Amino acid sequence: MESAEIRRRWLRFFEERGHTVVPSASLIADDPTLLLVPAGMVPFKPYFLGEVKPPFDRATSVQKCVRTPDIDEVGKTTRHGTFFQMCGNFSFGDYFKEGAITYAWELLTSSQADGGYGLEPEKLWITVYEKDDEAERIWRDVVGVPAERIQRLGMGPNFWSMGVPGPCGPCSEINYDRGPEFGEEGGPAVNDERYVEIWNLVFMQYERGPGHGKDGFDILGDLPAQNIDTGLGLERLAMILQGVQNMYETDTLRVVIDIATALTGVHYGHAHDSDVSLRVVADHMRTAVMLIGDGVTPGNEGRGYVLRRIMRRAIRNMRMLGADRPVVAELVDVVIGTMGEQYPELLNDRKRIESVALAEESRFLKTLSAGTNILDTAVTETKSKGGQVLSGDQAFLLHDTWGFPIDLTLEMASEQGLSVDEDGFRRLMKEQRDRAKADAQKKKTGHADLSAYREVADRSGATEFTGYLHDH
Ligand code: ATP
Ligand code: MG
Ligand code: MG
Ligand code: MG
Secondary structure, three states, X not given: OOHHHHHHHHHHHHHHOOOEEOOOOOOEOOOOOOOEOOOOOHHHXXXXXXXXXXXXXXXXXXXXXXXXXXXXXXXXXXXXXXXXXXXXXXXXOOOOHHHHHHHHHHHHHOOHHHOOOOOOHHHEEEXXXXXXXXXXXXXXXXXXXXXXXXXXXXXXXXXXXXXXOEEEEEEEEEEEEOOHHHOOOOOOOOOOOOEEEEEXXXXXXXXXOOOOOOOOOOEEEEEEEEEEEEEEEHHHHHHHHOOOOXXXXXXXXXXXXXXXXXXXXXOOOOOHHHHHHHHHHHHHHHHHHHHHHOOOOOXXXXXXXXXXXXXXXXXXXXXXXXXXXXXXXXXXXXXXXHHOOOXXXXXXXXXXXXXXXXXXXXXXXXXXXXXXXXXXXXXXXXXXXXXXXEOHHHHHHHHHHHOOOHHHHHHHHHHOOOEEOHHHHHHHHHHHHHHHHHHHHHHOOOOOOOHHHHHHHHHOOHHHOOOOXXXX
């Protein structure tokens, strides 16, 4: 079943059951606490928080999502993309646990001829929050899932909360058993690659208070209205329904891998490392196109930096696969073609998306050609002395003179088996800023003093995409 059909069936199923179909919101969240939308519930947040009265009791959507914290999983696990689509159904004070659970089961297991997805019930495993007897009872007694395929998990995976004070409650997840070729048995509690999580049902049930109770925080009591928020990963379901090994081989991503192969001559399935690179390219180029489509432009802060980092990783992986000329035009073109069916606005915006992506590519190729030799020399020097750590001085030089962001240095060093003295690097960065600050004060030029902001950006580190602030 094609991705577009999975999406259609989702929306039709819930529409037929009284849900209002709400189009995907932009990836740029209308929410100051979020850089990008990571989940389907975000556009409905004001309803869940009770800030705005919802115009409907039930809604459904297929929401574009970006999760930058998953970036290091991409290509390595079978199931994490930086961009994915979350199919959701939502109840605002209407149906609760039993409604959400029975809808989910019906849609997943009813036959494809009847409009469902036709999954075999024996392959579905359920997790519930360890204290949620009610959810377990519904799965066992109402739906009829055998007790041995229902597992209880702790707060980490199976309890949800948002803000203080705010709503919170247990989750229940549906996982699909992909069989022994994906490893040992025992259910999702022991093996999350074999028993892949496909659908999370969140039961917003309690009000969370400011204190710390025995469960990690205070639960003040029941919410005045109980809500449902669910999310199913479209790409994960596509992976199962299309009978492929991982989400990058599903219809909308596989065509991107094939273009990467055409550009590099490296075939998918040839070797582990090159397969990881091909998957990273497919994932990241799709994310880049979707971000640019929603109006993000490459930059050194915030969303712009997310886009920049993702594009640069895609380009670098293409070079590791052997590409020695620009590749972005072809990759953008195929992504727009394959995603355009579900997001026609991409087709109308093709020219602009291409020109933003191409400009970033040419900027990055200049940076790379200047810095790569310097990095290689530093790596060789370090190794010849028997060292395993690139010094903070070298990382600082690469940054300051050659425009290499620290996370690029970290990645390229680690590909050659070295780590980097990040503390040393940050100390030098701080010294440089302090000098600049002192100079600025001496001169009293009247320019805005950005050093406080820079300190914050620097402290929060590379993994949070707050970014480097110096680029060539
Ligand atoms: P996982 O444990 O596999 O990382 P999660 O628990 O973080 O997933 P949820 O926050 O529960 O995911 O999101 C709801 C659904 O969205 C998941 O059940 C999954 O199907 C899908 N999903 C989450 N993260 C990703 C991702 N990075 N790529 C593709 N699909 C995802
Ligand atoms: Mg996750
Ligand atoms: Mg999970
Ligand atoms: Mg989950």
